[in-house]
Amino acid sequence: MKQQIRDMLSLLRRHPRELIRVDRNLRKLSRLIRYPVQIRRRHLRSRTGPVRLEEFQRLSPISREFGFDRGQPIDRYYIERLLARHSKYIRGHVLEIKDASYTRRYGGDRVSVSDVLDIAEDNWRATIVADLTNASHVPSNTFDCIIFTQTLHFIYDVHSAVHTLHRILKPGGTLLATFPGTNRTSCRKFSGYYYWCFTQLAVQRLFEEYFPAKNVEVEGYGNVLAAIAFLDGLAAEELLQEELDYHDPDYAVVITLKAIKPESRS
Numbered sequence: 001m002k003q004q005i006r007d008m009l010s011l012l013r014r015h016p017r018e019l020i021r022v023d024r025n026l027r028k029l030s031r032l033i034r035y036p037v038q039i040r041r042r043h044l045r046s047r048t049g050p051v052r053l054e055e056f057q058r059l060s061p062i063s064r065e066f067g068f069d070r071g072q073p074i075d076r077y078y079i080e081r082l083l084a085r086h087s088k089y090i091r092g093h094v095l096e097i098k099d100a101s102y103t104r105r106y107g108g109d110r111v112s113v114s115d116v117l118d119i120a121e122d123n124w125r126a127t128i129v130a131d132l133t134n135a136s137h138v139p140s141n142t143f144d145c146i147i148f149t150q151t152l153h154f155i156y157d158v159h160s161a162v163h164t165l166h167r168i169l170k171p172g173g174t175l176l177a178t179f180p181g182t183n184r185t186s187c188r189k190f191s192g193y194y195y196w197c198f199t200q201l202a203v204q205r206l207f208e209e210y211f212p213a214k215n216v217e218v219e220g221y222g223n224v225l226a227a228i229a230f231l232d233g234l235a236a237e238e239l240l241q242e243e244l245d246y247h248d249p250d251y252a253v254v255i256t257l258k259a260i261k262p263e264s265r266s
C-alpha cells in the first residue's frame with residue numbers, strides 16, 4: 001500500500017494533468033457501479049426517510065424456528081391475546097386440536113370436559129382421532145367451545161372442515177379460531193400439508209357460509225414491523241409491547257375469529 005502511494009505521488013509530480021484525468025474516469029466508473037444501489041436507496045428514502053438497506057440485505061431469515069428458539073413466537077403473542085380476551089367462552093365441554101394446553105390455561109375451572117382431537121393416530125393426547133374433513137363419527141351439537149388455533153392452513157378442503165366444526169358445536173357454542181396471515185409459506189416439518197395463508201376477507205366469507213354473519217367476528221392482529229420480525233424468526237420479546245400492539249389490518253400476522261352457533265338455526 002505504502003509503495004502504491006509513493007508511486008502515485010511520483011506520477012503526480014511527473015504528469016499532474018494525466019493523473020487527474022485517470023482519477024476522474026475512475027470516479028465515473030465507480031459511480032456507474034454504485035448506480036443501482038443508489039437508485040434503490042433514493043427510492044426508499046423518497047417517501048419515508050432514510051432506511052438502512054443493509055439490514056434487510058440477507059437472503060435467509062435470522063431463524064427458521066418461528067421464534068421458538070428465541071422466546072415466544074410473535075404469532076403466539078396474538079393467538080394468546082384472542083384467547084385471553086374471550087376466555088369467558090372457554091367453558092363446559094371444550095374441544096381443542098392436538099393438545100389441551102389453551103383449554104387448561106384459559107378455561108380453568110369453567111371447563112367441565114376437555115377433549116383433544118387430532119388426525120394423527122399416534123397423538124397420545126388425542127381423545128378423538130378424526131379427520132375434520134370427514135368426521136361423521138364425531139357427534140353433532142357436542143361442544144360448548146372449540147379452540148381451533150393454527151390448524152386450518154394444514155387442511156386442503158377447508159369447506160368440509162368448517163362444516164364439521166359448525167356441526168359438532170352445540171347451539172349457543174363458540175368457535176375461537178386463528179389462522180396465519182402474513183406468514184412463511186412452507187416449512188420442512190409440515191411440508192406435505194402446509195396449504196394456506198389467509199386474509200380477513202377469506203375467513204369472513206368462509207365462516208359466513210356456515211354461521212350467520214352477525215355471529216362472526218374477524219380481526220387481524222399485527223403490523224408491518226411485527227410481520228417482518230415474525231418472517232425473520234424473531235421472538236415477541238424482541239419487540240416493544242407498543243410495537244406488537246399497533247394494529248394495522250393490512251399487515252396482519254394472525255387472523256382471528258370468534259363465531260357463535262345460533263341457539264336455533266337462523
Ligand SMILES: C[S@@+](CC[C@H](N)C(=O)[O-])C[C@H]1O[C@@H](n2cnc3c(N)ncnc32)[C@H](O)[C@@H]1O
Nearest residue numbers: 097098118119120130131132149150151154155
Ligand atoms: C400445528 S397444530 C395446531 C394446533 C395446536 N393446538 C396449536 O395451537 O398449534 C396442527 C394440528 O392439526 C392436525 N391436523 C392436520 N390436519 C387435520 C385434519 N384434517 N383433521 C384434524 N386434525 C388435523 C395436525 O395433526 C396437528 O396436530
